[in-house]
Every structure is written in C-alpha cells, then in structure tokens.
Amino acid sequence: MTTSLKEQYALRKKNNEQRKLSDATQLLESHYLILEKLDTASIEKITNAMAAIETALNPHLAKLPSLKQALDFAEKDLNNLVNGRAGNDPKKINALLGKALGLYKGLSEFFATDLPRLLKLPLFKPAQDPTMKGQPVSAAVGAGGTQLAGIFQKALAVTSTGGWLSKLFASGNLPYVDNAKLAQELTQLSYAELTDLTKLAAMPAFADQASVDKAAASVVGAPAPGTAPAGGQPGAAGGATAGGQAAPVAGGAHPNAPEMRKALAAFVAPDKLDAALAALTKAVTA
Secondary structure (H helix, E strand, O other), X not given: OOOOHHHHHHHHHHHHHHHHXXXXXXXXXXXXXXXXXXXXXXXXXXXXXHHHHHHHHHHHHHHOHHHHHHHHHHHHHHHHHHOOOOOOOHHHHHHHHHHHHHHHHHHHHHHHHHHHHHHOOHHHHXXXXXXXXXXXXXXXXXXXXXXXXXXXXXXXXXXXXOOHHHHHOOOOOOOOOOHHHHHHHHOOOOHHHHHHHOOOOOOOOEEOHHHHHHHHHHHHOOOOOOOOOXXXXXXXXXXXXXXXXXXXXXXXXXXXXXXXXXXXXXXXXXXXXXXXXXXXXXXXXX
C-alpha cells in the first residue's frame, strides 16, 4: 500500500528523532562507565582509581578517623560484591556498587576540586605563615577558625548529583560519611596537610543505563524512555512541534542549549562539559 506524503514525513521525522536520541545516548555512554556494562577493563580502571585515592589519603587517616571508617565500610561492601555475598539482585548490586563508588567519587571531587578553591580564600592566609607550620588550621587562622567546620561541611555536601545517584545521597552526606564529623576533623589538619590532600586522583565517572537514557532524551527533547510524548511545549526559539520537540532555529543552533548544559552537568565531568555539549549539539542539530 502506498503511503501518503504526510505518513512519509512522519516516518522520516520519527527515524530522525531516534537517530538523534541514539547519538546522544552514545555520547553520554562515551563519558561514563555504565554499571550494567562493567567489564574487566572497566573494573580494573575503577579499582586502580580507588587504590590511588586510598594511597593519597593513607598518611592522613590517623587524624581522620571518620573517613577511615567510611573507607573500611566501602571496602567491605565491595568485597561482598566480588565474592558474591551481596546476592544476585541487580537492583541491590547496583545500589551497593553505586554507594561505594559514590564515596570515592565524592572524595576525589571534594579534595581535588573544592578544597583547592577553599584554601585560596583569604581566611586561610594566616595558616600559610611559616610560623604556623604544623599547626591545625583552626588555630592558625585565629578568630576565623570557628567558621571552618561549617565551611568544610558545606563543601562536602552532595549538591550537584542528579538522577539515579540523588536517591542514594538524599541526605547530602557522602556515602558512609558523617559530614559534620569529617568537617571537624579536617579543621585539625595543618595547611600543608590539607594542601597534600588536593593531589587526589580523579575517579572515573559512572552511572546506570536508565539515568543515561533519561539524560539523552532530555537533551534532544525526546520523551524519556517509558513515558508518553508530552503535549506541544513552547520552544526557546522557533516554536515547537506537536510532539514537544523544539523546532529548528536559524543557523542550526539548538534552542535548548541551557537545558542541555544543565542535563549534561549531572553526567559529564566539569572539564569535559564544553566538549560534550558541542558534540551533542552537533548530533541533535544535524
């Protein structure tokens, strides 16, 4: 039976949207280790990163007992996953693995990204004085020392995690960690010791497949997997199609770039965000 021009157009549009969604999904998958698809090489990459973090932390763990306890709990859970004691329920395994990985990822982000910025604050300048060498920063900074625990605790809070991981870290604490206790312990380290902790290695980014699929759908304007298409929504420019897909705009620029950036930020490391956004913009406007 011959199809009408309208039907042919609808089919081409559907195929085009599916191609864009596939391109977006592949792009996100290239930036993330997918929990359901972890192979030997991926697991080796993760364990090597964990070992590097623990090696960097080890000289300071005697002064950070709450952190040592958290690492011990995470190691125990990972061992249970490896030896099969955690069972075979995929949901339970993914949650347990995500919790353990989340600890290392959160630590690497705090020590390698947040802490260096904090140490540049004027508040810490007195602690850099040679006469304060070896002194806890809480004592070295004088009256400002009373503020330090709160500053560290706020920086430790998990606030940028979205999607699947947000369910695990709803309290704002790092997995296995009492942020308030760790923040207080950090104030007892010297400026040199804190600076040494900024050398932690980065953890590979990871996510589960459902979160990646949802993010890919959001950045191309497609319905999330398993949901019905929404009604027409106003586009940032150029109007919208009946299915909610933003209409193309002059020059090929995607009308939802701010939304794309926001969606990608939950899945792509900050230093890779611009490259990922550029590549994804090209994919969805081609």
